[in-house]
Structure formats: structure tokens, C-alpha cells
Amino acid sequence: MMLRMSANANSDFLARSISAVWHPCTQMKRHETLPLVPISRGEGIWLYDFDGKRYLDTVSSWWVNLFGHCNPRINAALTDQLGKLEHVMLAGFTHEPVVSLSERLRELAPAGLGHCFYGSDGASATEIALKMSAHYWRNNGKPKKTQFLSLQNSYHGETLGALSVTDVALFRDAYGALIQQNATVASPDWRDAANGESPEDYALRCAAALDAHLQQHHEDIAAFIIEPLIQGAAGMAMYHASYIHQARKICSRYGVHLIADEIAVGMGRTGTMFACEQANIVPDFILLSKGITGGYLPLSIVMTTDEIYRAFYADETARGFLHSHSYTGNPLACRAALATLDIFAQDDVLTTNRRKAAFLNRVAQPLRAHPNVRNFRNTGMVWAFEVAEPHADFAQHCFSLGLEHELLLRPMGNTVYFMPPYIITEEEMELMVARTLTIIDKLT
Ligand SMILES: Cc1ncc(COP(=O)(O)O)c(C=O)c1O
Numbered sequence: 001m002m003l004r005m006s007a008n009a010n011s012d013f014l015a016r017s018i019s020a021v022w023h024p025c026t027q028m029k030r031h032e033t034l035p036l037v038p039i040s041r042g043e044g045i046w047l048y049d050f051d052g053k054r055y056l057d058t059v060s061s062w063w064v065n066l067f068g069h070c071n072p073r074i075n076a077a078l079t080d081q082l083g084k085l086e087h088v089m090l091a092g093f094t095h096e097p098v099v100s101l102s103e104r105l106r107e108l109a110p111a112g113l114g115h116c117f118y119g120s121d122g123a124s125a126t127e128i129a130l131k132m133s134a135h136y137w138r139n140n141g142k143p144k145k146t147q148f149l150s151l152q153n154s155y156h157g158e159t160l161g162a163l164s165v166t167d168v169a170l171f172r173d174a175y176g177a178l179i180q181q182n183a184t185v186a187s188p189d190w191r192d193a194a195n196g197e198s199p200e201d202y203a204l205r206c207a208a209a210l211d212a213h214l215q216q217h218h219e220d221i222a223a224f225i226i227e228p229l230i231q232g233a234a235g236m237a238m239y240h241a242s243y244i245h246q247a248r249k250i251c252s253r254y255g256v257h258l259i260a261d262e263i264a265v266g267m268g269r270t271g272t273m274f275a276c277e278q279a280n281i282v283p284d285f286i287l288l289s290k291g292i293t294g295g296y297l298p299l300s301i302v303m304t305t306d307e308i309y310r311a312f313y314a315d316e317t318a319r320g321f322l323h324s325h326s327y328t329g330n331p332l333a334c335r336a337a338l339a340t341l342d343i344f345a346q347d348d349v350l351t352t353n354r355r356k357a358a359f360l361n362r363v364a365q366p367l368r369a370h371p372n373v374r375n376f377r378n379t380g381m382v383w384a385f386e387v388a389e390p391h392a393d394f395a396q397h398c399f400s401l402g403l404e405h406e407l408l409l410r411p412m413g414n415t416v417y418f419m420p421p422y423i424i425t426e427e428e429m430e431l432m433v434a435r436t437l438t439i440i441d442k443l444t
Helices: 007-020 028-032 072-082 096-108 122-139 169-178 199-220 242-254 275-279 306-310 331-347 349-363 394-404 426-443
Strands: 039-043 046-049 054-057 115-119 147-151 183-185 221-226 257-261 285-288 300-304 373-379 382-387 415-418
Touching (some): 054 426, 072 331, 096 300, 115 122, 115 306, 122 221, 122 300, 147 199, 183 199, 199 221, 242 257, 242 275, 331 349, 349 373, 415 426
Parallel strands (some): 147 183, 147 221, 221 257, 257 285
Antiparallel strands (some): 115 300, 285 300
């Protein structure tokens, strides 16, 4: 039965939430004027509040949901798993879902990434990869390699290690004294290309800058970490695959690991299962999280090579990778991931997504042609554009107007994006675009 709340009950509930829950990525004082959105249930692409008002989840609930809320197939797998094993520690123990998931990912990932190490959230995968990379070099007699390199405007999470390779001032500044200061190199974001320069030429120019940086600093650098094809938190900055192709060659030349953070872009988001496939490369590490469980449960995975695994394999305990989290490889989360992979295989999701993307690009023509829309772009199942001459506090107004129009839109500055669950229908795509157009008209 659906829970309905009266207006009073609704506001009582919000007051309880505000007093007890400290929300992420939020200046809590803003909620004095901007109410929280209470969600009672989800179904498919829609989220419902306690009054039955619905919101189309255009951002897949922070980029995690692939096959809709309360997906019956993932629900069934979890119900089955609940009757078997909810959790067991992964140190000294193993279980069916974690073994099957590791085997299946090994089959799917670029060849050679045969070892899966488990964490929980995306940031923990970043931490693991950074530690593993530096420890690899230490075990190989290069203890000086303790620095990391990332792209300008990079985002790899917000724990202290992950923040050290995250180039977002708003998230970093307060913690500057606590984090290692690592360098960045120019982002190949094609919006920064010179007039007349193609995205590919710009990517190659940035790759040359990477080469120059590593030539000078490689002795101190353990790894270069990138978000392949799309820098999500940079405002869905998209770039040409040739940058990744070059980065692989350059990192190999200078003895620097390449970490592909596919936390947001993996699991089919860019049109291929892994974004790295489009550059035809094998990184030293692939990081997965978010969509891996279909958006159900926190799980992250660091996939790496036999060469890296072997560097830790020894008689001395201290040469091993002594990193752990209590919920590492949680059976429920792994089972949700297996159900997610089943859906990919059974429904030929990547092919269907290509058709859906072509449809959305067609219906989005009026948006692309809007006089205040700039840089309309698409990669796989991600669309983004900037709004010129925006209303003051555009992101906030756009979010609020979105809710009025049944859309969960969450712009980053003046960048509006769609990153919907893959189950979005043609009708829902039309609705999403038409209502976004109305909102842009009102705010410009
Ligand atoms: C590319 C990338 N890496 C890492 C993270 C951090 O993941 P989490 O928020 O699960 O810690 C994110 C989250 O948005 C991300 O987009």
C-alpha cells in the first residue's frame, strides 16, 4: 500500500529529517528556503513523493541507476540472496557471488585485468588504486614513486586520498592542509579547443603536454588517473578517445601506471561496456562502482593485472596489500551486480541504448537549436549543454522548476545534463526534452 501523507505530516517529516540527517554535498542552511524532496518509493525511471507526485530521474540518482528503481529482476536476485547469505568477511573467507562476479568481470573487461579487489563506494576504489600503485613501486624497488597525476577539473571522490587527485576547488580548499599536493595536466575537454581546432587535435595537443610533464617528473609519479571519455563532475566534459590511447603509450614509456576511473562511465554509460574499449587500450587499473550494482548497493571494484598482483605475492606479510573494509565484497551487493550483468546479457542493452541515444538526439534538436544553448554534446547515454545568459542562481532555479515539471534535473553551474536510467522509453525521452526546453525558456 502506498503511504500518503497529509501536508502537515509531510512537513513534520521534513522537519524530522532536517533535525537528524546531515545531507551530503549540502550547505544545510539552504534548506531554510529550499525544502528537501521526500521520496517514498521508486518505480522504473520515476521517483514518487509521499503525496504521489512523481519525478523523472534524469540523473539516475547520482549516476548509479541503470535499470530503474525497484527493478523486479534485481529485486528477485536480492530476495534469493537474502535467504542464503547476507554477509561474511572476505579476509580468509569467500563466497559464490564474489567469485562469480570476479570471473564475469574478467571476461568482460579489457584483456589482462584478471584480479578484482573490492571496496564499497567509489572513493574507496580510488584510495585502493592509489595505494596499490605506490605499494607496487615500493615492492619493485622504487619507493620514490609516491606522487599522482590527474587531469584539470578531475573528480575521483572526496576521501583524503581521492581528494588529492580531485581538482575541484570547492571540495578541496578546506582540506588543503590535510591532503597530498599532486600536480594536474591540461584536460582534453573539447570545449577548451582553440577556434578551428578539432576535438581530436586538441586531445593530441593535451597528450603532448602530458608527455612533457611525465618526461620531467616520472621518477616521482606512481600513477596517472583519468575519467575516460567524460569528466563527469567537471560538467560532463567530453573528450576524444585518442587522448586515452596516447596516455596509455606515454605512461608505459615512462613507467607510470594508468588508472581508468570508470566509476561513472563504466557499465555501458559511454556506449561500450568500458569506456577504455573506445581507445582500444588496457589500463593498469579499472575502477568500477555506481552502476555496477544497478544502483542498488554500495560496491566498488579495482580490477588490475597479473603483473601488479604478482608484485605483492610473497612470503613476507608486509609485501601484501593489507587494505580492508568491513563490507568488502558484500554478497548482497555482488549478487545485485550479477543480476545487473544478467540484464546486460539477456536484453542486449548496449544495442538498445544505441537506438535510444539516436532517438534522443533526434528529439533534442529543438534544444540543441535553442538560442541560449551552447556546446550540446552526447556520448553514449550522457547528454549535456551549457545555458548562456543564465538567470542568477541558475542551477537552483532549474532544479526547483524541474521538480514543478516532474523532472529531477540537477545542473552543475550552467551545465544541464541528462544521464537517465537505460530503461527510459521514447515517450519519457520526449517528455524530458520538452519540459527541459520549457524550463530553459523560463530561465533565459
Ligand atoms: C569519476 C568518479 N570517481 C569517483 C567518484 C566517487 O564515488 P563515490 O561518490 O561513490 O565515493 C565519483 C562520484 O561521482 C565519480 O564520478
